[in-house]
Amino acid sequence: MNAMSEQAQLRLVESPASAGADGPSAGLIAPASPDYVIETERLCLHYGRKRALHELSLKVPRGHIHAIVGANGAGKSSLFRVLLGFQSPSSGSARVLGVAPEALTSAHRAHIGYVNEEHTLPDWLRVANAVAMQQRQYRGWDEARYREVVGNFHIDPGQRISELSRGERAGLSLAMALAQSPDLLILDEPTLGLDVVAKRAFLEALMFCNLQGACTIVYCSHQMEEIERVADNLIILERGELKHMSAPDDFCERVQLWVADIPFAAPSQLRELPGLLQLQKIDGLTHCLVFEQGEDFGEHLTRLGARSARPMPVGLDRAVNAFLSRNHAAPQH
Numbered sequence: 001m002n003a004m005s006e007q008a009q010l011r012l013v014e015s016p017a018s019a020g021a022d023g024p025s026a027g028l029i030a031p032a033s034p035d036y037v038i039e040t041e042r043l044c045l046h047y048g049r050k051r052a053l054h055e056l057s058l059k060v061p062r063g064h065i066h067a068i069v070g071a072n073g074a075g076k077s078s079l080f081r082v083l084l085g086f087q088s089p090s091s092g093s094a095r096v097l098g099v100a101p102e103a104l105t106s107a108h109r110a111h112i113g114y115v116n117e118e119h120t121l122p123d124w125l126r127v128a129n130a131v132a133m134q135q136r137q138y139r140g141w142d143e144a145r146y147r148e149v150v151g152n153f154h155i156d157p158g159q160r161i162s163e164l165s166r167g168e169r170a171g172l173s174l175a176m177a178l179a180q181s182p183d184l185l186i187l188d189e190p191t192l193g194l195d196v197v198a199k200r201a202f203l204e205a206l207m208f209c210n211l212q213g214a215c216t217i218v219y220c221s222h223q224m225e226e227i228e229r230v231a232d233n234l235i236i237l238e239r240g241e242l243k244h245m246s247a248p249d250d251f252c253e254r255v256q257l258w259v260a261d262i263p264f265a266a267p268s269q270l271r272e273l274p275g276l277l278q279l280q281k282i283d284g285l286t287h288c289l290v291f292e293q294g295e296d297f298g299e300h301l302t303r304l305g306a307r308s309a310r311p312m313p314v315g316l317d318r319a320v321n322a323f324l325s326r327n328h329a330a331p332q333h
């Protein structure tokens, strides 16, 4: 996270006077209400020779909780950096709340909450001062929501931010972002480092904000059980490309586990099965995780000599992991 992004994330170091005429406390510009909170068109980002985003065309509709998943290095954080204007794309275009990232003013940014995994907050400030500055910055500040979320942590308002534990820092930045009452809340691995109770409190706060209908939440995480619980929409990125977007349940329905008794099929034959995501031999039975195959997939197994074969549903964790691992980087031998 570079210095510019830290500054833009939370303008805690900016006094209301220095926020300028377009500052959030100086006349809140209501953003247009486009149907999509995020739109990208053939978005590409290269860091030197490293490709982070490739021809990414994505439309995230207003409302609901959207989860972006992908393996390490899939481009999730890079996408957020481009959307928030911290990083210029190599080509293509993006719009956030209908505005191009490079055209986002302080007033627009007041409608966008952002929490990153580092939970960057000014270390030298005391918690109470940081919160007071946020209260002044954001007209829509919701004190009750702030207290509800921060109340799950034993944070002393007199403590310096540098003295907080990782989890407390996470809780504080989440509470401040939620209290800002943003139209769009972008969260980059927000629950990393939170204990079970704090995680649950945070997820409940997210769902509550979303139920109130005002806030669209776009959230990237590797924690599939969380996503299963809160997300209405699942977006899968792979090496900077959009691979899938649907409701999590729809995605699960597309992945099936077939358990078959095929004693004599060669592994090379099994690996040729259509839609194969993952192949395992467990207790003498062949387990095939397959993508977008119908009920007639069993016929393929029968042709390979299966004595029995039955499909079984799979949970989101297994479905997403199998989908991502089919092209996951593996060490060269």
Ligand SMILES: Nc1ncnc2c1ncn2[C@@H]1O[C@H](COP(=O)(O)OP(=O)(O)OP(=O)(O)O)[C@@H](O)[C@H]1O
Binding pocket: 047, 048, 050, 051, 052, 070, 071, 072, 073, 074, 075, 076, 077, 078, 079
């Ligand atoms: N500043 C940078 N310089 C060079 N390469 C970078 C830089 N930032 C990211 N990358 C590369 O861009 C790709 C996408 O990185 P990004 O951080 O967006 O992935 P991610 O999906 O957020 O990963 P993770 O789940 O591990 O946080 C990776 O291959 C990464 O190595």
